[in-house]
Amino acid sequence: MFLPGSALLVVSARKTLNRLQRTHGAPATLAANAFPGVAAAIDQHAAAVRDILDLGVENSSLVPASVLLAGYARGILEDLREAAPENPYTTEDWQHTDWLHLRLAAVCSLARPH
Template identity: 80%
Template structure:
């Protein structure tokens, strides 16, 4: 159960998601507007993340969505640091973005929707 005294978790989650919006969300959004294939990929990743959090996390309905998304994103960001894959720079680069960048863009899409 999410405790009322856990406001710091929410603040930390929002900071993580805001940073992620700058690195992945905003750049991917530009690509989504320009390339339908990127839009479809980001939508599919967002749906997969939503399903993972809804179905794969016990009592997820009792935890703020931002905390769930940030926790999931932190794991992905750790994997990204280990892999060293650079973030796609230009919108056209998102057409060949790897799985982890598209998944992080999907997290951003869910974050914007909540």
């Protein structure tokens, strides 16, 4: 259960998501606007992340979405460090990037207020 005194978790989660927005969210959004295939891939990854957090995390409705998303992203970032694939640097690079980067871009899309 998420306790009201856990505001530090929310602050930490927002910092993680803001950093991720700079490295993956904003560049992926530019690529998605330019390439429909990138947009579709990010949407598919976003649906998978949403299912994982909604169905795979017990009592997920009691935890702020930012905390869930940041926790999930931290796990992906660990995998990314171990696999060491190169970050997509250009808009065109997003067309050929691996699923780890697409998954992080999807986390960013879910974290953005709509």
